[in-house]
Amino acid sequence: MKYEKIKSILLTVLVALSIFLTWNLWTYQPEYDVIESTEAFDVSIGDERKELELIQPYKVFYHDEEQITGSPNEKEIDKVLEQMSSWRLTDAKDISSQYSQSEIENLVHSPGRIELVFPDSLPLSSYNKVIKFDEENLPRTTFNRLIFDLDGKKGDKGIVYFVLYGEEDRKYVVECKVDEEKMDSFQTMFVQRALYNENFRNYFAFKANSRKTLLLPVKDGDYYSIKFSTELLEAADFLEALFKKPVNVRKNSTDLEEIYKDSSSLMKVNTNVNSLSFVNPGVDPDRNMSEELLVQNSIAFVNGHGGWTDNFKLFSVSPEESKIEYRMFLENFPVFSDTAGTTEITQIWGTDTIHKYQRPYFKLENDYSMFSKPNKVRIPSGYTVQQALEENKMINLEFVEDIAIGYKLTRDMNFPDRLLYDLTPSWYYKYSGNWLRLPLEELEGL
Structure with a gap:
């Protein structure tokens, strides 16, 4: 009888211990540093812009x-x-x-x-x-x-x-x-x-598909790859601008990112590629938001914290996703990157509030080409681009929506102690809503 009683007590203790450990596992959160801030203040990270400058x-x-x-x-x-x-x-x-x-x-x-x-x-x-x-x-x-x-x-x-x-x-x-x-x-x-x-320059008409005729330059053109130094932005500024109560925000850091969170919002700064992402997980995208309201809200939101740090222009509006994108431009050519959030400001909207906000965590500073010889790049004619697209069996021309010269942004790792970026001109084409680079090396033989 005594043995059965001890066995019951031991079983009860084990069950209680299991429940306790399971609860700790479910509710575990990493250690966050408390952000030292007592009140929110007006933030101006860069500039405010008017519709005429953006659209x-x-x-x-x-x-x-x-x-x-x-x-x-x-x-x-x-x-x-x-x-x-x-x-x-x-x-x-x-x-x-x-x-x-x-x-x-x-x-x-x-x-x-x-x-x-x-x-x-x-x-x-x-x-x-x-x-x-x-x-x-x-x-x-x-x-x-x-x-x-x-x-x-x-x-x-x-x-x-x-x-x-x-x-x-x-x-x-x-x-x-x-x-x-x-x-x-x-x-x-x-x-x-x-x-x-x-x-x-002179252009010719390329009947890309049954819906659209695109205009492309008749001749080759010379452009230059441009090197820029950059300035990193301050996480504290975005913290004050984006969180309702910055005093409640806690911080956690890893080798690749800094994480800021409160009870409802999360902000990640990717220190590897220098992009920032802010999200309200409890806010669902508003699939019924009109294009007009999407444009109005997005401009007012970035103006609210002076978030225009480079020459950004409205580049894509997708009301079915409640998504809008402002892309970086250089010399009126769009700038692209292989890494999301480094050349575009993207917003996804919920009802009356932001759901997700992704953007570069740096701004271009000085043209660094004075310290190195500019690299001239010969951009092939539109005829070469047309031939490349028509001969590529992986491309269905019915889905080609636009063709344009753009700059590709890449980090210059020859200067590891400095944050330098190369912007190299190339041909790009818009395919089923996505902009893809047409590598110049594939055009050389055409």
Whole structure:
């Protein structure tokens, strides 16, 4: 009897010990250092930006009777936007039903057109803060081309079109009118530069697929690989800007990252590739957020902590994912990297609050090329790019959405004691929503 009693007590102790150990395992958290902070304060990590600086085209073309000229030059595009800033567009009207896909193609690429190309589709209402419209309630459409019809006149008014071009399941055409004198003045200024200025090159039309014609340069071009020094940003600034109560945040460090967390939010600083990620796990992405609200919220959010540290521009809007991306630009060419979060500011939004925020943890400082000889890079012509894409059996041209020159950002490990990056020009193509590099070494034999 005594033996049975001892056995029962021992079994009870073992069960209790097992429950205790299981509970400790489930509730274990690594040791976090308490962040010494007593109150939140206003933070300005970099700069605030206006819509005009962030929502911009990245190519401009002139369609003449005999040739197509174009330029990605930022100064040329700024001249167009500056002249438009004095315009007031009137009589905005959705005339999408009047156009088939093929007719939209003719509208965009016919002679007598100036074409501004945007990296992705944008809500027309968001552009109301960039250019003046008379109407308060604009058509609820999106666009990726701004077309100036130099030959079309309606009475004493010039015609401008906002067009969604090249998408499989959507098409939009919004017609607007502008004072004829302003259009004539704009035409005189622009056409002369497009035909005779060295910033413009000759382009040809590449019918990439059944939906879209892409414009590519006729000749090779010389560009330079550029080396930049960088400045790391301060984790404390993001801590104060992103967490509701910084005093409750705890820190844990590993060899590759710093982790900051409170009861509802988590921020990771990847010290290996110098990117930052902030997430509210309890906030679900808002799949019903409009493109207009996505643009508005994203700009206000980054402006709230002065988070524009380099030349970023709106590059991708995906309302079905409640996701928006602002990409780093250099000399008006997009900058890409093999590592997510090093060349783009990405946001995913929940209802009225941010779900995820990913961005570079550094900013470009000084052009370091003065300390080393610049490396000239010959970029092949558009004909070479066309041939490479057509001959690649792994590429279905129906999914090629855009082609552009961009810079690839890579860390220069020849200077391990300094944070230096090389930005090397190359061809890129947008394939099923993703931008991929077309390696120059594969184009040399073509």
